Amino acid sequence: SAVISQKPSRDICQRGTSLTIQCQVDSQVTMMFWYRQQPGQSLTLIATANQGSEATYESGFVIDKFPISRPNLTFSTLTVSNMSPEDSSIYLCSVEAAGLTDTQYFGPGTRLTVL
Amino acid sequence: QKEVEQNSGPLSVPEGAIASLNCTYSDRVSQSFFWYRQYSGKSPELIMSIYSNGDKEDGRFTAQLNKASQYVSLLIRDSQPSDSATYLCAVKRNQGGKLIFGQGTELSVKP
Numbered sequence: 499s500a501v502i503s504q505k506p507s508r509d510i511c512q513r514g515t516s517l518t519i520q521c522q523v524d525s526q527v528t529m530m531f532w533y534r535q536q537p538g539q540s541l542t543l544i545a546t547a548n549q550g551s552e553a554t555y556e557s558g559f560v561i562d563k564f565p566i567s568r569p570n571l572t573f574s575t576l577t578v579s580n581m582s583p584e585d586s587s588i589y590l591c592s593v594e595a596a597g598l599t600d601t602q603y604f605g606p607g608t609r610l611t612v613l
Numbered sequence: 614q615k616e617v618e619q620n621s622g623p624l625s626v627p628e629g630a631i632a633s634l635n636c637t638y639s640d641r642v643s644q645s646f647f648w649y650r651q652y653s654g655k656s657p658e659l660i661m662s663i664y665s666n667g668d669k670e671d672g673r674f675t676a677q678l679n680k681a682s683q684y685v686s687l688l689i690r691d692s693q694p695s696d697s698a699t700y701l702c703a704v705k706r707n708q709g710g711k712l713i714f715g716q717g718t719e720l721s722v723k724p
Contacts, residue, residue, distance in 0.1 A: 499659075531711070540701060540714045541657070556711070590656055592712075600645055600708035604656040 500525050500593055502605035510611045511581055518577045519608045521591030526571035529594040531602065532564070536587045544589075547574040581612045614639055617704050619715035627723050632689040634718050636702030639683065645708075646678055648687045649701040651717070657701055661687065692722045 501524040511517050521530065530547040545553040545566055553566035568574040578585050591605040617638045626632045634648075645664055649657035661676040663669045663685070669676045675688040685704075689696055702715040 540716045543711050607656045
């Protein structure tokens with residue numbers, strides 16, 4: 499499986515500011531995804547990060563709030579913009595490599611607290 | 614109806630017992646099924662994937678799939694306290710598609 503790292507691992511931010519989360523993979527992968535896990539909840543997909551084109555957002559998530567970049571096959575960023583306390587969550591990057599299986603592996607996550 | 618449903622638990626079993634975790638899904642065209650384990654404060658880690666009807670065994674873990682009943686289960690034999698975690702069932706339609714997660718079942722294995 500791929501080795502996935504995320505930065506920062508955690509942060510405490512003020513309301514109204516923005517935070518960019520980075521996801522780095524040690525090998526080229528076809529698919530990269532961003533999930534949110536709110537306290538005590540399961541995982542919800544925010545968007546699929548597409549290499550070289552705009553991300554594909556799920557219902558309830560918009561590009562202005564969660565802009566995503568994916569400049570190459572090993573790296574992606576998620577920005578949480580104009581944050582409010584409701585954005586306090588764990589943000590997780592996941593990847594799926596091309597091949598015989600369609601398994602997704604998760605990064606360690608970024609724990610965000612908005613005051 | 615939620616797309617993927619699990620009993621939230623907590624499910625408590627004694628050490629050495631079999632833990633049975635269940636999951637149902639609503640999308641009949643789903644092709645791939647996964648069980649992830651998530652320890653508190655950690656990210657999900659894959660335990661099992663299953664694609665065909667029947668059983669798939671890996672060590673102490675057995676995944677069972679019944680597409681006709683739209684039902685997936687995970688059995689953990691000889692449960693250990695280290696198995697105490699939240700178990701997430703996830704379903705996807707096709708390769709490259711998105712994972713749909715259930716709410717997770719919290720498992721507690723008592724020494």
